[in-house]
Amino acid sequence: MAQSKEPQGIVALLLQPQVLPFFLIALVYTAIKLLDRTDIPKIKNLPEIPGLPILGSLRELGDNHAANATRLAKKYGPVFQLRLGNKRIVFANTFDSVRELWIGQQSALISRPTLHTFHSVVSSSEGFTIGTSPWDESCKARRKAAATALNRPAVQSYMPIVDYECTKSLKEMLVDSKDGTVDVDPTLYFARFALSTSLTLNYGIKIEGNVDDGLLKEITLVERQIGNFRSTASNWADYVPLLRLMPGGNNKALEYKARRAKYMYKLLDMLKEKMKEGSDAPCIVGNVLKDPEAKLSDAEVMSISLSMVSAGLDTVPGNLIMCIAYLASERGQDMQARALDEINKVYPNNDAWERCLTEEKVPYITAMVKETLRFWSVIPVCLPRKNIKDIRYGNAIIPAGTSFYMNAYGAHYDETHFKSPHDFNPDRYIADDSVDDASATRGTPHYGYGAGSRMCIGVHLANRELYTAFLRMIVAFEILPARDPKQRPILDAFGCNKMPNGLTSDPKPFAIGLKVRNQAMVDKWIADSEERTKDL
Numbered sequence: 001m002a003q004s005k006e007p008q009g010i011v012a013l014l015l016q017p018q019v020l021p022f023f024l025i026a027l028v029y030t031a032i033k034l035l036d037r038t039d040i041p042k043i044k045n046l047p048e049i050p051g052l053p054i055l056g057s058l059r060e061l062g063d064n065h066a067a068n069a070t071r072l073a074k075k076y077g078p079v080f081q082l083r084l085g086n087k088r089i090v091f092a093n094t095f096d097s098v099r100e101l102w103i104g105q106q107s108a109l110i111s112r113p114t115l116h117t118f119h120s121v122v123s124s125s126e127g128f129t130i131g132t133s134p135w136d137e138s139c140k141a142r143r144k145a146a147a148t149a150l151n152r153p154a155v156q157s158y159m160p161i162v163d164y165e166c167t168k169s170l171k172e173m174l175v176d177s178k179d180g181t182v183d184v185d186p187t188l189y190f191a192r193f194a195l196s197t198s199l200t201l202n203y204g205i206k207i208e209g210n211v212d213d214g215l216l217k218e219i220t221l222v223e224r225q226i227g228n229f230r231s232t233a234s235n236w237a238d239y240v241p242l243l244r245l246m247p248g249g250n251n252k253a254l255e256y257k258a259r260r261a262k263y264m265y266k267l268l269d270m271l272k273e274k275m276k277e278g279s280d281a282p283c284i285v286g287n288v289l290k291d292p293e294a295k296l297s298d299a300e301v302m303s304i305s306l307s308m309v310s311a312g313l314d315t316v317p318g319n320l321i322m323c324i325a326y327l328a329s330e331r332g333q334d335m336q337a338r339a340l341d342e343i344n345k346v347y348p349n350n351d352a353w354e355r356c357l358t359e360e361k362v363p364y365i366t367a368m369v370k371e372t373l374r375f376w377s378v379i380p381v382c383l384p385r386k387n388i389k390d391i392r393y394g395n396a397i398i399p400a401g402t403s404f405y406m407n408a409y410g411a412h413y414d415e416t417h418f419k420s421p422h423d424f425n426p427d428r429y430i431a432d433d434s435v436d437d438a439s440a441t442r443g444t445p446h447y448g449y450g451a452g453s454r455m456c457i458g459v460h461l462a463n464r465e466l467y468t469a470f471l472r473m474i475v476a477f478e479i480l481p482a483r484d485p486k487q488r489p490i491l492d493a494f495g496c497n498k499m500p501n502g503l504t505s506d507p508k509p510f511a512i513g514l515k516v517r518n519q520a521m522v523d524k525w526i527a528d529s530e531e532r533t534k535d536l
């Protein structure tokens with residue numbers, strides 16, 4: 001007997017003309033309700049930014065989360081909650097609120113949330129960097145190993161590498177400027193400085209070529225792109241799961257993941273080859289591979305390497321070149337004169353170039369490093385955090401598992417903490433007892449390196465790199481505005497950035513002029529550095 005094709009039972013009931021419209025409305029309502037759910041329910045007693053269904057405040061925060069959150073904080077207060085797609089975020093926007101949460105609650109605020117594009121697509125085979133790892137025993141072990149390799153005494157032992165790399169970059173910049181007759185863009189010289197230093201520490205391998213070196217260009221480009229997949233602002237698919245279904249949505253992420261894997265394994269193989277030949281230099285990965293007691297797996301060594309290659313690559317040069325951009329400006333001319341004067345007072349015998357490797361005795365240069373980290377805020381929204389325990393903030397209880405975003409830019413431009421925050425003024429970091437309002441000199445100077453339990457572990461290395469490069473640039477050159485006004489930099493933390501939704505600021509290209517202060521001295525300093533580091 002032929003089977004009936006008529007719908008039966010509940011299906012037949014739902015398709016009846018009197019029932020169907022109600023059924024469809026209920027279906028759409030349930031779908032919206034499901035898509036509109038957040039990982040953490042609304043937190044009581046914490047201001048909330050109103051948002052759209054499903055998208056939440058994605059449109060409101062736009063391309064520039066730091067700028068828009070700073071604007072919203074004026075209306076909603078220093079700490080507010082909002083929804084980005086299906087994630088609830090607590091945003092802290094002022095200096096004191098960041099201190100209260102990131103430092104005051106550091107044992108609870110120790111984990112990192114995962115984001116779809118970076119964690120599930122880009123990192124699916126090589127694993128996470130330390131800075132993107134949720135807190136667990138493995139993260140603790142990797143962080144500890146890397147932090148030990150980057151602690152203050154360890155960094156002091158790496159200063160010959162900084163000497164070598166800094167000299168190489170300044171010398172090449174001078175040659176390319178044809179002894180000051182042509183303006184130069186400092187970006188790639190300092191990218192090589194930062195990358196080659198990190199590669200030498202991690203693998204004992206340098207970037208041997210000049211600033212056109214293929215490996216330098218590939219790593220710089222790929223890491224920048226991958227950094228953008230980590231940004232809180234560039235991928236709506238991180239927040240709205242429906243968008244992950246779009247065909248081809250992951251193609252770019254997959255392309256850069258493959259390109260990164262290629263150089264990461266190439267560097268590791270180069271080191272292993274050198275170890276076989278016995279020609280390897282002491283380095284972090286070599287030490288782990290040779291240590292039979294080492295408790296780190298291959299995957300954990302890869303995670304440390306990914307962190308070492310990427311962490312200083314955009315951040316160190318971003319700070320360096322923007323301070324140099326400022327020094328090249330009209331106002332920067334007085335600042336250079338002041339800095340040179342302060343250097344000469346401490347080093348009347350022209351030996352600052354070498355002595356800066358072992359000591360940090362010019363407070364004005366130290367202050368310039370801090371002010372650069374504050375003013376340019378190269379990671380405007382710090383790497384996100386997640387709390388592993390409930391946190392009380394005012395009358396609100398923020399449940400474990402909530403994502404926290406630190407608006408470092410907002411905190412750095414907080415007028416209740418920094419006087420005239422829009423002025424680039426290293427003096428704010430020089431303690432002066434006669435000034436009442438010296439809040440910048442008390443406690444944490446800035447959040448350029450984040451704060452609390454997951455603060456940057458490259459801080460000592462980065463500070464030494466910045467101090468050495470600033471001091472050497474100033475003693476060697478008069479840094480001048482580019483001859484062509486169109487090539488002069490934009491001197492504003494947001495205006496200078498060509499990628500406002502990236503993780504780190506990506507300065508627009510610009511040029512500076514260089515005039516050697518004393519050719520004979522510069523030649524001598526370079527020759528002495530080359531002699532000191534010839535066996536590296």
Ligand code: HEM
Binds near residue numbers: 132
């Ligand atoms: C001026 C240069 C640098 C800046 C501005 C910077 C900034 C930061 C920031 C904002 C964080 C997040 C901190 C937090 O969540 O509180 C971080 C984490 C980190 N940084 Fe840096 N960094 C710099 C250089 C370096 C260098 C040179 C290295 C290593 C070679 C490094 C290694 C790391 C690592 C491994 C983490 C992750 C720490 C964790 O999650 O536990 N950084 N950095």
